[in-house]
Amino acid sequence: MTESIAEKRSIKDRLEQALVQHRAGQLRNAEALYQGILNEAPEHPDALHLLGLIRGEQGQEQIGIELIERALRKRPLAAAYHHNIAGLYRRVGDMALASARFQDAFTLKPDYGEAYQGYAEMVTFAPQDPFLNAVEQQLTNPKLNDQTRCYLHFAAGKYLDDTAEYDQAFKHYELANDLAARSFSTTKNRQFFQDIVYFQPDLQSIEAQAQPVGDEPMPIFVVGMPRSGTSLVxxxxxxxxxxxxAGELNDLATVSLQLIQTLKAQSAPAGMRRDESSHRVQVAVDRAQARYLRALRDRDYGQGIQWIVDKHPLNFRFLGLLRAMIPGAKVVHVRRHPLDTCLSCFFQNFTKGQDYSFNLSNLGQFYIDYQRLMNHWSAIPGLDIHTVTYESLLAAPQAVIESLLAFCELPFEPACLTFYDTVRPVSTASFNQVRQPIYQTSKARWRHYAQHLGPLARVLDLDAESPAMITESRL
Known part of the structure; x- marks a missing residue:
């Protein structure tokens, strides 16, 4: 009996250690600890559940689903298990099972705000759906923490947007964003953009010396503002x-930030000759290239692949480094009406990386800085940038898709027109859109909220008369 208690304590301690590693993003360390627990206790539900989450984060969604299903057989009333497996089902496109599991989660735990939000993102509501009553009932609970209230307000906003009660929807979205607000400095962000522009010319002299990138697949970078149509492209x-x-990868940001630090350190250091400084920068560029391409190609992309899409929207920040770092890469810039883009960001509860998105004024300032930076990159000779306008894609999909493929040196294939039939994991907020034929309801969506967008329109310089008078020609 004493041994059994000691073993249980040992497993509990290791599980706590694994959770610390998991939350810190040390997935390999956490994985090893979870696996060690399962070697001793193969049906330990928490270890199965958490290892399943790691498998999902590693792009092995089906294995993750199998592990969490095993955990649920041991602990069927665990609301968190239902919620997290719902996210994996959603990523692989099984919308029916995802919706059902989100419902199971908030049925088992009626104040599970994140599950309400997840379910709301999955469905299109009709008036009189009882969902809103359930959400509003939870919002009357004085014991809810701010994070739970935030999730519930986002869920209510989505319901009311679906049912065309736009003023009420906006009120809930405002409350949600107030609760979710994070610290963001437009001044620091602008300085960061200026630093990137300032150091980019240091790479001009070494662009021709960049190391060959080999015959393996090359990257296509799909960039733009979040919620502009990058997932669809x-x-x-x-x-x-x-x-x-490959989805949204952080690798370019990681190596680019390291390269910028190197450029700062080599900026006219005392006692260093120009040729010596240039050599050090060249070495840094070659290392950055090697690190990025190694990370990009370290995935099961199959046979016959010529291009790998890296779809992190905010990679637009680093385009000036690409010409030196990855010659031959393609860049696809996706643009959408600024008010539609910003409104869609405001309605999305981003979990990380978009701290500017919870305030309309910050959103507008960030959009302006993004636009300025893209204008700067577009003026640099040799940067291979192709622009796709979201509204044009909706209006004439075949022509836009044919032009896109030609830019990427690819022959036209009909499957690109029926993209919604392509089976692949999708982890971005556009998981629903990419699984449906092109629809028009997202175009000029801002008009439903025009009376609330005055401050945003002023920041964007789109308020010549009033938001309601803004025309498509002001794109």
């Missing part, structure tokens, strides 16, 4: 037989 490209869609 990636899905179209990934439907081509010679393209693999």
């Amino acid at each position: 990636e899905q179209i490209l990934a439907s081509h037989s010679r393209v693999f869609g």
Whole structure:
């Protein structure tokens, strides 16, 4: 008996250690600890559940689903298990099971705000759906913490947007964003953009010396503001037989930030000759290239793949480094009406990385800085940038898709028109859109909220008369 208690304590301690590693993003360390627990206790539900989450984060969604299903057989009333497996089902496109599991989660735990939000993102509500009553009932609970209230307000906003009660929807979205607000400095962000522009010319002299990148697949960077249509463009490209869609990767940001630090350190250091400084920068560029391409190609992309899509929207920040670092890469810039883009960001509860999105004024300032930076990159000779306008894609999909494929040196394939039939994991907020034929309801969506967008329109310089008078010509 004493041994059994000691073993249980040992497993509990290791599980706590694994959770610390998991939350810190040390997935390999956490994985090893979870696996060690399962070697001793193969049906330990928490270890199965948490290892399943790691498998999902590693792109092995089906294995993650199998592990969490095993955990649920041991602990069927665990609301968190239902919620987290719902996210994996959603990523692989099983919307019916995802919706059902989100419902199971908030049925088992009626104050599970994140599950309400997850379910709301899955469905299109009709008036009189009882969902809103359930959400509003939870909002009367004085014991709820701010994070739970935030999730519930986002869920209510989505319901009311679906049912065309736009003023009420906006009130809930405002409350949600107030609760979710994070610290963001437009001044620091602008300085960061200026630093990137300032150091980019240091690479001009070494662009021709960049190391060969080999015969393996090359990256297509799909960039733009979040919620501008980047996921849709990636899905179209990934439907081509010679393209693999890798989703939103952080690798370019990681190596670019390291390279910028190197450029800062080598900026006219005392006692260093120019040729010596240039050599050090060249070495840094070659290392950055090697690190990025190694990370990009370290995935199961299959045979016959010519391009891998890296669809992190905010990679637009680093385009000036690409010409030196990854010659031959393609860049696809996706643009959408600024008010539609910003409104869609405001209605999305981003979990990380978009701290500017919870305040309309910050959103507008960030959009302006993004636009200025893209204008700067577009003026640099040799940067291979192709622009896709979201509204044009909706209006004339075949022509826009044919032009996109031609830019990527790819022959046209009909599968790119029926991109919604392509089976692949999608983890971005556009998981629903990429699994449906192109629809028009997202175009000029801002008009429903025009009376609330005055401050945003002023920041964007789109308020010549009033938001309601803004025309498509002001794109």
